[in-house]
Amino acid sequence: METDPTNGRPHESWGSSVNIRILVADDFRPWRRFVSSLIQPKKPAWRIVCEVSDGVEAVKKAEELRPDLILMDIGLPNLDGIKAARQIRQMGFDSKILFLSAYDSLEVVREALNTGANGYVFKLDAANELVGAVEAVVQGQQFVSSKLMEPTSAQTEDAHAANNPAYDELLRSRSVEPPETEFTHFHEALFCSDEVVFLESIARFIGAALKFGNAAIAVATKPHRDMLLEELKAQGVDADVFMQQGRYVSLDVADALATFMIDDWPDAGRFFESFQNLIESASKTANAKHPRVAIFGEGSALLWAEGKKEAAIRLEQLGNALARTRKVDILCAFPFTLNIREYTHSLEAICREHSAVHSS
Numbered sequence: 001m002e003t004d005p006t007n008g009r010p011h012e013s014w015g016s017s018v019n020i021r022i023l024v025a026d027d028f029r030p031w032r033r034f035v036s037s038l039i040q041p042k043k044p045a046w047r048i049v050c051e052v053s054d055g056v057e058a059v060k061k062a063e064e065l066r067p068d069l070i071l072m073d074i075g076l077p078n079l080d081g082i083k084a085a086r087q088i089r090q091m092g093f094d095s096k097i098l099f100l101s102a103y104d105s106l107e108v109v110r111e112a113l114n115t116g117a118n119g120y121v122f123k124l125d126a127a128n129e130l131v132g133a134v135e136a137v138v139q140g141q142q143f144v145s146s147k148l149m150e151p152t153s154a155q156t157e158d159a160h161a162a163n164n165p166a167y168d169e170l171l172r173s174r175s176v177e178p179p180e181t182e183f184t185h186f187h188e189a190l191f192c193s194d195e196v197v198f199l200e201s202i203a204r205f206i207g208a209a210l211k212f213g214n215a216a217i218a219v220a221t222k223p224h225r226d227m228l229l230e231e232l233k234a235q236g237v238d239a240d241v242f243m244q245q246g247r248y249v250s251l252d253v254a255d256a257l258a259t260f261m262i263d264d265w266p267d268a269g270r271f272f273e274s275f276q277n278l279i280e281s282a283s284k285t286a287n288a289k290h291p292r293v294a295i296f297g298e299g300s301a302l303l304w305a306e307g308k309k310e311a312a313i314r315l316e317q318l319g320n321a322l323a324r325t326r327k328v329d330i331l332c333a334f335p336f337t338l339n340i341r342e343y344t345h346s347l348e349a350i351c352r353e354h355s356a357v358h359s360s
Contacts, residue, residue, distance in 0.1 A: 020046040020138055023065060025058035025081065026073040026100070027204055029197070030358050031123075035071060035100070038130050046134070055079025062088045067095050069138060074101040074112065075208030077235050085115040096137045100126060102186065102329075107289050108212060109148060119143035124186070124356060186330065187323035189354040193336040199224070202296050203231040205331050210242050213288035217249045217278055219256045219297040228296075246285040249278060253298045264308055266315045272322070279326055292327045300350070301334045309346045316353035323355070 022039070026032050032051050039046055050065055052058045055076040062070055070088065074081040085097050097117040102124070103109070109120050118137035121129055122145040129145055136143040192198035206216040206228070218228060229250070232239040242248035260270035275295075283291050297319070303312040316332065323330050332354070334340055340347055351357050 018045060020069055020134070021049045021065070021067045022046060022134075023050045023052070023058070023061055023067040023070045023095075024048055025052050025055070025070060025076060025084070027053045027076055028073075028201060028358070029053070031073075035126070035130070038127060039134075042131050043134075053077070055081060055084035058084045059087045062095060063091055063093075066093050069096045069098060069134060071098055071100045072117070074099060074103055074108065075204055075211075077204065077207075080208075080211065082112055082115055085112070085117055089116040098133055098137050098143070100130070103208075103212070104148060105212075105288070105290060105292070106148070109144070113142075113144075120148070121145050122147050185324050185355050186328070187320050187354050188331050188356045188358065189351065190331060190333045191336060191340070191357070191359040192333060193359075195335075198333060198335070199227050199231045202331065202333065203228055203235055203237075205329075206248070206294055206296060207232055207235050207237040209292070209294035209329070210237055210239075210248060213286055214292045214294060215247045215249075215282035215286040216242075216294040217251065217282055217296070219251045219253050219295070219299060221253055221298060221302070224298065225250050225252070246282060249282055251278075253302050257299055257302065261311075265311055266318055268318060271315075271318045275322055276326070279328060283327070290327070292329055295328055295330045297330065297332050300332055301338065304334070304338050304340065309343065313346065313349045313353070316350055320353045 020043075024032050024035055026035070036048055039048065049067060050061050052061055053076075056078045058070070058072065058076065058081075059079065070085075072081045072085055076084065079087075081099065081101070085099075088095065088097065097115070099112045099117055099120045100123060101108070101112070101120065102122070104122055112120055119133055119142055121133045121143070125145050125147050129143075133143040133145075190198070190201060192201075202218075202224075206218060209216045218225060220228065229239050239248055243250065256274070259274045260267050262270070279293050279295075282293050286293070300312040300315045300319075303309075303315060319330055319332065322328060334350070340350070
């Protein structure tokens with residue numbers, strides 16, 4: 001964690017060309033590096049003065065450093081980002097807060113902005129929107145990712161970067177159940193070299209879904225399922241209770257593959273039937289207004305380990321189709337011990353089937 005020893009505010013105004021001191025609160029280390037890579041080349045006068053990985057530390061460092069801007073994730077351990085933002089606002093200083101989150105649920109966006117935050121950037125759009133979002137909020141405007149504005153195409157370009165009554169109207173207009181054809185494409189891959197970071201990342205992904213009233217499904221090896229259960233408990237998620245409720249479903253990956261593999265090849269019909277049943281069952285237990293199901297899967301990694309690279313790619317294609325047609329968030333994991341980086345063509349094919357790719 002890097003910190004700036006000064007508590008002062010070295011700039012003279014909120015203009016985008018002067019020094020802006022930024023605190024980044026996100027529990028995923030590769031993502032923090034990605035944020036830095038988006039900011040530093042374009043805005044060398046902006047400084048990331050501190051990085052923290054949990055909500056309690058975010059509150060502590062915000063009070064200590066009084067940064068100009070806090071980039072706040074929602075799914076933080078110990079204290080989630082929304083609660084952390086409320087505590088920071090109660091302290092009374094004028095740091096701007098910009099949420100940077102993978103959640104696109106309008107209930108979550110509304111709750112985040114109701115903390116007094118100045119904006120909300122959807123993580124999948126950060127590469128295109130983050131710098132502009134920072135410029136907007138430090139100048140006193142409100143910014144909401146364009147993706148969250150898409151359903152109301154009649155809104156003007158300024159609707160997501162203004163002192164924004166139009167956004168309140170947008171929330172009201174979208175407060176009804178969205179049509180069944182409206183889906184968010186979230187199908188990400190995590191390539192890992194560190195088992196500890198791997199388990200922590202997966203537990204954050206599943207735990208955040210459960211904490212926000214959604215359901216989760218883990219399709220993994222038995223060792224990983226057992227370790228994931230313990231990691232969830234360590235992060236304050238009562239996984240046993242969620243399993244009893246049916247909101248958290250833990251499946252052996254080999255057993256799951258057996259339900260839809262025919263002659264060592266994923267059968268599309270069986271795949272969709274199997275997961276549709278799982279998704280519908282888990283979704284019924286969720287208490288979010290518009291429930292989604294988080295799915296963590298190691299099926300492709302297992303196929304790859306067995307030498308079935310083309311079948312692994314095919315499974316990712318089916319997963320991609322599932323993410324485009326169901327209200328699910330899918331995270332796939334591949335350990336670097338599979339030597340996947342040595343097979344450039346297959347690696348590129350795997351990556352093409354994901355909306356985002358991370359490594360740790």
